[in-house]
Amino acid sequence: MDLGECTKIHDLALRADYEIASKERDLFFELDAVDHLESFIADCDRRTELAKKRLAETQEEISAEVAAKAEKVHELNEEIGKLLAKAEQLGAEGNVDEAQKVLQEVEKVRTRKKDAEEEYRNSMPASSFQQQKLRVCEVCSAYLGLHDNDRRLADHFGGKLHLGFIQIREKLDQLKKTVVDKQEKRNQERLKRREEREKEERMKKRTRSRSREHRRSRSRDRRRRRSRSTSRDKRRSHSRSRERKRRHRSRSRSRSRGHRHSHEHSSRHKSSRDRERSSRDRSRERDRRDGMNGRSDSRRGEDRDMGDM
Numbered sequence: 001m002d003l004g005e006c007t008k009i010h011d012l013a014l015r016a017d018y019e020i021a022s023k024e025r026d027l028f029f030e031l032d033a034v035d036h037l038e039s040f041i042a043d044c045d046r047r048t049e050l051a052k053k054r055l056a057e058t059q060e061e062i063s064a065e066v067a068a069k070a071e072k073v074h075e076l077n078e079e080i081g082k083l084l085a086k087a088e089q090l091g092a093e094g095n096v097d098e099a100q101k102v103l104q105e106v107e108k109v110r111t112r113k114k115d116a117e118e119e120y121r122n123s124m125p126a127s128s129f130q131q132q133k134l135r136v137c138e139v140c141s142a143y144l145g146l147h148d149n150d151r152r153l154a155d156h157f158g159g160k161l162h163l164g165f166i167q168i169r170e171k172l173d174q175l176k177k178t179v180v181d182k183q184e185k186r187n188q189e190r191l192k193r194r195e196e197r198e199k200e201e202r203m204k205k206r207t208r209s210r211s212r213e214h215r216r217s218r219s220r221d222r223r224r225r226r227s228r229s230t231s232r233d234k235r236r237s238h239s240r241s242r243e244r245k246r247r248h249r250s251r252s253r254s255r256s257r258g259h260r261h262s263h264e265h266s267s268r269h270k271s272s273r274d275r276e277r278s279s280r281d282r283s284r285e286r287d288r289r290d291g292m293n294g295r296s297d298s299r300r301g302e303d304r305d306m307g308d309m
Contacts, residue, residue, distance in 0.1 A: 026182055030175050037172045044165060048141040055134055069120040073146055074135045076113040077153055080106055084150060085158030110150075120146075140165040 021027065083106045090099040133146035140162045145152070156162055 026186070028182075030179050030182070034172065034175045034179060037168050037175070040165075040168055041172060044139075044141050048136050048138060051136040051141055051143065055136065066120070066123050069116065069123055070133055070146060071135075073113065073116045073120055074144065076109055076116055077144065077146070077148060078157065080109050080113065080150060081153030081157030083109065084154035085163075088154065088158055106150075137162065139169070 018027070018029070022029075083102050087099045087102040087106065090096075090102060135144045135146065136142070137144055137156070142156060142161065144156065148156075
């Protein structure tokens with residue numbers, strides 16, 4: 001197709017390395033290959049449609065019945081060309097027996113072609129039959145004639161352009177299937193990872209809920225322990241306060257008793273002192289009286305003495 005040589009490196013060793021590496025992880029070069037091959041196929045299909053329109057404009061229009069008979073002749077020509085190309089390939093590979101079998105099939109198809117051509121000739125005028133009826137190849141967009149000989153058919157169907165487009169179309173279908181399989185595999189892996197993440201999230205939620213429940217239970221236990229300790233402390237404080245009150249009451253009682261005893265003792269002591277004081281006063285009074293009596297007696301004696309004198 002006058003495209004020139006490919007600018008990429010074609011190395012079987014690199015291809016083998018890629019095939020080994022693609023088994024371990026997806027490199028997705030298949031997508032680039034699909035785009036590249038689809039561009040060839042799209043261009044070929046576009047040229048095929050343009051050729052069909054050109055033939056429809058230039059060739060004489062025939063009825064549908066005659067067109068169907070002509071199409072049958074074209075199909076038999078295509079079959080003969082494919083078989084001849086296959087026989088040549090087998091002969092080049094050294095499979096002579098297989099090539100002979102294919103040639104026998106070619107003879108059978110030629111017989112069927114003669115019958116189809118006879119039907120086509122009888123269905124239209126002789127002048128129109130002699131005109132070359134062209135047909136566009138659906139594979140490589142080349143023109144094929146209704147009256148092409150076997151050599152021309154073999155050259156076309158065994159040619160590099162036709163076989164190259166066949167290989168491109170087969171490879172494209174294979175790559176599309178591979179891409180679809182890988183996409184499905186990736187989708188399954190994504191779904192699996194998503195399920196695993198959801199499972200992990202559920203496990204984390206359960207763990208968090210359990211930890212929250214554990215913390216709540218621990219906090220409840222702490223509150224219970226605190227309430228218990230608080231109640232114990234309250235009871236202890238109540239008991240201590242009651243004990244202090246009891247001690248205070250006992251002390252106050254003992255103090256009151258001591259006060260009464262001291263008061264009684266002091267009163268008794270006061271009364272004893274008063275009695276002693278009163279006794280001392282009485283004794284002093286007696287002594288004074290006795291002194292006064294003694295002095296009076298002495299005065300009387302002195303007076304008597306003085307009188308005597």
